[in-house]
Amino acid sequence: MLVLDALTVGYPGRRGRAARRVLERVDAEARAGDLTVLIGPNGTGKSTLLRTLAGLQPPLEGKVLLDGSPVAAIGPAELARRVAVVLTERDVPALLTGRELAALGRHPHTGFTGRLTAADRAAVDWALTAVDAAHLAERPVTELSDGERQRILTARALAQEPAAILLDEPTAFLDVPSRVALMGLLRRLARERSLVVVVSTHDLELALRIADRVWLITRDGGLHRGTPEELALNGAISAAFDGGGLTFDAASGVFVLPGGSRGTAHVTAPGLHRPLLERALSREGWRPVPEPPADLTVTWDGEAYEATRNGTSHRFPTLAAFTGWLRRP
Ligand SMILES: Nc1ncnc2c1ncn2[C@@H]1O[C@H](COP(=O)(O)OP(=O)(O)OP(=O)(O)O)[C@@H](O)[C@H]1O
Numbered sequence: 001m002l003v004l005d006a007l008t009v010g011y012p013g014r015r016g017r018a019a020r021r022v023l024e025r026v027d028a029e030a031r032a033g034d035l036t037v038l039i040g041p042n043g044t045g046k047s048t049l050l051r052t053l054a055g056l057q058p059p060l061e062g063k064v065l066l067d068g069s070p071v072a073a074i075g076p077a078e079l080a081r082r083v084a085v086v087l088t089e090r091d092v093p094a095l096l097t098g099r100e101l102a103a104l105g106r107h108p109h110t111g112f113t114g115r116l117t118a119a120d121r122a123a124v125d126w127a128l129t130a131v132d133a134a135h136l137a138e139r140p141v142t143e144l145s146d147g148e149r150q151r152i153l154t155a156r157a158l159a160q161e162p163a164a165i166l167l168d169e170p171t172a173f174l175d176v177p178s179r180v181a182l183m184g185l186l187r188r189l190a191r192e193r194s195l196v197v198v199v200s201t202h203d204l205e206l207a208l209r210i211a212d213r214v215w216l217i218t219r220d221g222g223l224h225r226g227t228p229e230e231l232a233l234n235g236a237i238s239a240a241f242d243g244g245g246l247t248f249d250a251a252s253g254v255f256v257l258p259g260g261s262r263g264t265a266h267v268t269a270p271g272l273h274r275p276l277l278e279r280a281l282s283r284e285g286w287r288p289v290p291e292p293p294a295d296l297t298v299t300w301d302g303e304a305y306e307a308t309r310n311g312t313s314h315r316f317p318t319l320a321a322f323t324g325w326l327r328r329p
Pocket residue numbers: 011020022040041042043044045046047048049
């Protein structure tokens with residue numbers, strides 16, 4: 001278990017400048033077996049918190065405890081065996097292949113000679129396969145794409161076989177299926193290996209779908225903790241992220257453009273047609289309602305889309321024709 005005990009994180013003052021206190025007196029815990037996802041708007045302190053948890057920068061006040069011991073008091077060699085960190089690095093050691101970079105994760109375990117045993121090599125192979133990077137193993141890391149390099153860095157952390165793994169935006173460069181796969185892998189690892197996993201992301205919708213626990217940092221330096229559903233229900237997510245024309249819809253767990261001003265719309269259509277029609281209507285400023293009456297009614301009878309407004313009906317042979325009419329009725 002990783003415990004934040006009245007933890008204040010930030011940057012000490014220098015040359016007469018006051019200290020920058022990013023988060024103040026935060027109490028929280030990340031349990032082994034849970035995927036804890038750290039979210040928050042830009043600049044609220046996710047990276048600063050993760051670096052502090054990893055022992056890479058000292059707390060301004062308070063403590064980080066790993067299984068009861070202050071991280072600050074754990075020696076570097078022991079800390080390297082117990083905590084793996086994946087930061088958003090673009091600089092990787094030149095001249096290494098993907099496998100060699102991932103194998104650096106074994107260093108805390110290899111002892112003085114640094115020689116890999118068969119078990120070490122098996123751990124590296126497993127880690128590369130787990131992040132779907134086996135095909136990158138022999139490539140020079142400086143030639144990899146951002147997403148490919150991120151996979152190798154994640155493999156390095158997995159190869160380390162730590163008790164806690166802390167990742168700063170590991171999905172940033174990944175395509176959508178790879179994001180879902182990596183988060184799914186992290187959650188599985190947390191459960192199967194009883195790891196503490198704390199991962200920051202800007203991918204809010206994925207975070208809310210997959211996290212066991214969420215830590216939400218707000219612009220005023222608060223840290224809300226809870227399950228995704230708790231934070232949706234108590235309004236913390238809306239309060240943190242609403243703005244710029246977007247509203248968090250707690251029921252669907254996604255951000256939507258605010259309900260339009262053009263009026264209400266009611267859709268009668270089978271299967272996927274209804275949600276897709278409602279989405280197109282929302283995009284054009286209509287507010288879908290589950291029951292009539294509505295200012296606009298839309299039906300699909302298997303052959304055409306029919307829109308009725310003020311007693312006048314229009315038929316459209318395709319969805320594209322209907323959405324075109326929505327834009328310019
Ligand atoms: N070395 C530093 N010295 C002083 N302030 C810093 C330093 N690094 C970051 N900060 C400030 O600390 C605050 C938190 O930054 P941090 O990078 O932790 O935020 P973040 O939530 O990870 O942001 P993002 O979502 O944009 O990645 C910001 O206001 C930032 O300007």
